[in-house]
Amino acid sequence: MRKKTLVSALLIFSVMVTLVFTFALDLDKSTKDNVAVGVLWVTFVFSSTLGLNQTFANEKNQSSLEGMLLSPIDYTAIFVGKFISTYIFVIIVEIIVIPMFYILYGIPLFSPLFVLIVLLGSFGYTLVGTLLASIATRTRAREIMLPILLLPVAMPIIIASVQCSNAILSGAHWGQFSNAFNLVIVYDIIFLGVAIMTFDYLIQE
Amino acid sequence: MPKPNPRLQLMTISSLILIILSVYMVLIYAPREIIMGDVQRVFYYHVSSGWIAALAFLVTLITSIMFLATQNKSYDHVAMSSAEIGVIFTTMNIVSGSIWARPVWNTWWTWDPRLTTATIMWLLYIAYLFLHAGLEGHDRRRHITAVYGIVAFISVPLTFMAIRIWRTIHPVIIGSADPDAEGQFDMTARMTTTLLFTASTFTVLYFTILWHRVRIQSLFEYMSKLQYQMYNDLKER
Numbered sequence: 001m002r003k004k005t006l007v008s009a010l011l012i013f014s015v016m017v018t019l020v021f022t023f024a025l026d027l028d029k030s031t032k033d034n035v036a037v038g039v040l041w042v043t044f045v046f047s048s049t050l051g052l053n054q055t056f057a058n059e060k061n062q063s064s065l066e067g068m069l070l071s072p073i074d075y076t077a078i079f080v081g082k083f084i085s086t087y088i089f090v091i092i093v094e095i096i097v098i099p100m101f102y103i104l105y106g107i108p109l110f111s112p113l114f115v116l117i118v119l120l121g122s123f124g125y126t127l128v129g130t131l132l133a134s135i136a137t138r139t140r141a142r143e144i145m146l147p148i149l150l151l152p153v154a155m156p157i158i159i160a161s162v163q164c165s166n167a168i169l170s171g172a173h174w175g176q177f178s179n180a181f182n183l184v185i186v187y188d189i190i191f192l193g194v195a196i197m198t199f200d201y202l203i204q205e
Numbered sequence: 206m207p208k209p210n211p212r213l214q215l216m217t218i219s220s221l222i223l224i225i226l227s228v229y230m231v232l233i234y235a236p237r238e239i240i241m242g243d244v245q246r247v248f249y250y251h252v253s254s255g256w257i258a259a260l261a262f263l264v265t266l267i268t269s270i271m272f273l274a275t276q277n278k279s280y281d282h283v284a285m286s287s288a289e290i291g292v293i294f295t296t297m298n299i300v301s302g303s304i305w306a307r308p309v310w311n312t313w314w315t316w317d318p319r320l321t322t323a324t325i326m327w328l329l330y331i332a333y334l335f336l337h338a339g340l341e342g343h344d345r346r347r348h349i350t351a352v353y354g355i356v357a358f359i360s361v362p363l364t365f366m367a368i369r370i371w372r373t374i375h376p377v378i379i380g381s382a383d384p385d386a387e388g389q390f391d392m393t394a395r396m397t398t399t400l401l402f403t404a405s406t407f408t409v410l411y412f413t414i415l416w417h418r419v420r421i422q423s424l425f426e427y428m429s430k431l432q433y434q435m436y437n438d439l440k441e442r
């Protein structure tokens with residue numbers, strides 16, 4: 001039940017972020033080429049961070065994490081489960097936001113490469129986000145702590161994803177964005193490894 | 206009660222002497238760079254503080270891994286102390302770079318890959334210190350900060366390599382030169398000697414501060430233990 005309200009709240013939030021940016025940057029069809037993709041990624045980042053803050057909130061409020069830890073499963077399975085559920089939320093938000101950008105700014109956002117980079121970029125962001133959310137829920141000021149911990153770690157993948165998306169949408173050839181694209185993939189692989197290896201230490205009391 | 210350590214006092218005095226000598230080396234012994242003039246002298250401290258930042262964060266990485274492997278809490282003290290020193294030296298590195306960039310690049314700041322990655326590194330370790338201060342429970346705090354210390358290290362090789370893999374205006378003095386760089390120069394023998402001397406001075410200084418910081422931390426733990434004992438004694442009475 002709580003997850004349903006979360007999805008609708010995230011959707012409304014991303015629509016609002018888009019609106020704020022539209023008026024703050026005076027976005028119309030002539031200036032959109034330079035900034036619209038950046039605004040799109042900022043919308044993704046903001047709404048994912050909001051969603052990630054809720055990842056372990058239920059467990060924290062009802063102290064059900066101990067119950068999960070007592071069950072005879074690998075801790076990594078808990079992490080993967082949390083990650084997959086958050087990733088699905090993020091994808092749902094993206095499915096709504098991308099057509100909205102298409103309607104508002106008329107950018108052709110439906111190329112397969114662009115969809116791929118959105119999926120890969122949010123994969124890495126959500127992955128690191130889930131790992132750090134399990135840290136942030138244990139601090140005193142948890143809602144504030146997550147962005148402070150997460151944004152600098154995620155900066156490389158955000159920059160690389162924005163560069164890639166810009167290049168793909170302006171019709172650049174592979175050689176012009178292969179560096180940024182590889183960076184996204186390497187980042188995903190490194191943090192998949194780091195997350196699986198370190199999650200056990202994070203969740204133990 | 207832990208006594209003052211004579212070896213630590215010796216290191217403190219020798220780093221003081223070395224710093225005075227390095228000031229002489231940088232300001233008088235090193236030749237004046239012909240194009241940039243005296244502002245180039247900032248280079249010796251800029252590179253040295255960058256080197257110490259990288260070294261400090263490497264020490265944080267290694268001690269964090271060692272802590273997770275052995276559960277020995279003195280590794281956690283070293284990791285945290287080293288990250289603190291690293292943040293200070295990164296700040297020095299960024300500030301001295303800005304002072305140099307104002308006359309040479311004609312701007313205090315530009316979003317060049319090297320400057321961007323260095324800023325990210327700086328923010329990451331500030332977040333690490335925030336995390337260390339914001340967590341309750343000793344065991345939990347040690348585990349969690351150790352993991353963040355490992356995650357944050359990804360920014361260090363990225364910062365070091367930034368001027369070597371991307372096109373950037375930041376000069377590469379050691380190693381190959383980028384034609385796009387602005388403020389490039391070739392080092393003379395005296396410049397190399399000065400750079401090596403300041404870098405070694407800063408290395409001695411780093412280990413001295415680290416030792417002091419770890420010692421303060423263990424004294425602090427000792428004090429908390431005494432406070433706890435005293436509290437228990439008073440309660441029994």
